[in-house]
Amino acid sequence: MNIVVQKFGGTSVRNLECMKQVLEKVMVPYEQGNKVIVVLSAMSGETNRLIALAKEWSNAPDLAEMDSLVSTGEQVSTALFTMLLKDKGIKARSLLGFQIPIKTNSYHSRARILEMDSDEITSLLEKHDILVVAGFQGCTEDKRITTLGRGGSDTSAVAMAAAVNADVCEIYTDVSGVFTTDPNICTQARKLDMVSYDEMLEMASMGAKVLQIRSVEFAKKYNVKVHVRSTFSDEIGTFVTQEDEKMESVMVSGIAYDKDQARVTLAKVLDKPGVSATLFTPLAENGILVDMIVQNPSRDGRTDMTFTVPRADLEITLEVLDRIKDEMGAEEILYDQNVCKISVIGVGMRNHSGVASKAFQALRDENINILMISTSEIKITCLIEEKYTELAIRTLHNTFGLDKSGSEENML
Numbered sequence: 001m002n003i004v005v006q007k008f009g010g011t012s013v014r015n016l017e018c019m020k021q022v023l024e025k026v027m028v029p030y031e032q033g034n035k036v037i038v039v040l041s042a043m044s045g046e047t048n049r050l051i052a053l054a055k056e057w058s059n060a061p062d063l064a065e066m067d068s069l070v071s072t073g074e075q076v077s078t079a080l081f082t083m084l085l086k087d088k089g090i091k092a093r094s095l096l097g098f099q100i101p102i103k104t105n106s107y108h109s110r111a112r113i114l115e116m117d118s119d120e121i122t123s124l125l126e127k128h129d130i131l132v133v134a135g136f137q138g139c140t141e142d143k144r145i146t147t148l149g150r151g152g153s154d155t156s157a158v159a160m161a162a163a164v165n166a167d168v169c170e171i172y173t174d175v176s177g178v179f180t181t182d183p184n185i186c187t188q189a190r191k192l193d194m195v196s197y198d199e200m201l202e203m204a205s206m207g208a209k210v211l212q213i214r215s216v217e218f219a220k221k222y223n224v225k226v227h228v229r230s231t232f233s234d235e236i237g238t239f240v241t242q243e244d245e246k247m248e249s250v251m252v253s254g255i256a257y258d259k260d261q262a263r264v265t266l267a268k269v270l271d272k273p274g275v276s277a278t279l280f281t282p283l284a285e286n287g288i289l290v291d292m293i294v295q296n297p298s299r300d301g302r303t304d305m306t307f308t309v310p311r312a313d314l315e316i317t318l319e320v321l322d323r324i325k326d327e328m329g330a331e332e333i334l335y336d337q338n339v340c341k342i343s344v345i346g347v348g349m350r351n352h353s354g355v356a357s358k359a360f361q362a363l364r365d366e367n368i369n370i371l372m373i374s375t376s377e378i379k380i381t382c383l384i385e386e387k388y389t390e391l392a393i394r395t396l397h398n399t400f401g402l403d404k405s406g407s408e409e410n411m412l
């Protein structure tokens, strides 16, 4: 049985007119004789609307009930779309996460898929030609509904493709593929024909929301061929695949940004063994994802610890710090929400040393101050003031000649 998985994001199913365009896309593999699994997001804006409703009750709503609430968005879109298919006489049915089931751990609002019953899916595909699966959701062992984090339908789709060994997982969205940077921010952004799993992982984790990071982890682990493309055109999009030699010869493949950051400093803490553990253990216990960390050299037995957290976790981070600041002997807690993380990403950086200095010089030439720096083998990240985000993206994009494929500035 040849199976194609197609995922459509919120903007692709935002109204009934758009759903008709989705239908056209679904008919292509169907008419070629494939079985099709369609994974849908909620209609655009719906997940935000539901979250806002819950926030009217409380700033910290019960997470299990929250999952029960926000997962309803996908129930609506899958039911509506399946009706459209059935009107055409197609053997189709909708499926919610618990009906398969897609089993997850019990970390509500950011659950991870543990397993799904591929035999059940295969037997459903014997009876139906198209299955329409609600993205973003799963259930725990004890039958509680869970969700996979914002953008989680991408992960539902890739995990589904891995489970049934699909020929391809097509991710349909509102842009025509993965670009060198967000095309909605930088008009010079260029669509990439191919991007490696590792580069896509860095781009996703550094803020490029075109694919949820977990979906890329799944794709890499199970070698799923992912094709990111537009619902609203027939253009070939971007293939996310294993690295090949051609990719390695390009130094930088993309620039990502993440405005969802806050910088926190615990000033003048006593510099003794265990300070980092005292600080980061309670943050981890509260589920806070700390990203960049800098510890200044010690002076007179004291040091500053600076780190970044997601902006939404700032309040709880400050509460935790307030509790431990005396134990750490800290004199002050400082924070700043008007920051943005900009990352330059490329597998070619592995073998090249000039990329960081080139990026720093470009930012200096625009008078953009770098607040923090972190690097990995294939990425350089700078924290800057949020107001410079677009300028920094444009500058770095030009510096590495990303608007021109195979430009000299960007070859090893």
Ligand code: ADP
Pocket: 008, 009, 010, 011, 012, 041, 151, 172, 173, 174, 175, 177, 178, 179, 180, 181, 182, 183, 184, 203, 207, 208, 209, 210, 211, 254
């Ligand atoms: P969907 O609702 O289809 O899941 P998303 O809004 O989650 O769509 O993701 C698509 C958006 O990702 C685009 O509209 C674009 O603004 C943004 N984006 C950020 N970085 C990139 C990039 N490098 N390439 C393409 N899109 C990007």
Ligand code: ASP
Pocket: 009, 010, 041, 042, 047, 048, 073, 135, 136, 149, 150, 151, 152, 153, 154
């Ligand atoms: N509806 C969910 C969200 O808005 C999941 C998704 O769209 O992928 O985050």
Ligand code: MG
Pocket: 009, 151, 154, 209, 210, 211, 212
């Ligand atoms: Mg998305």
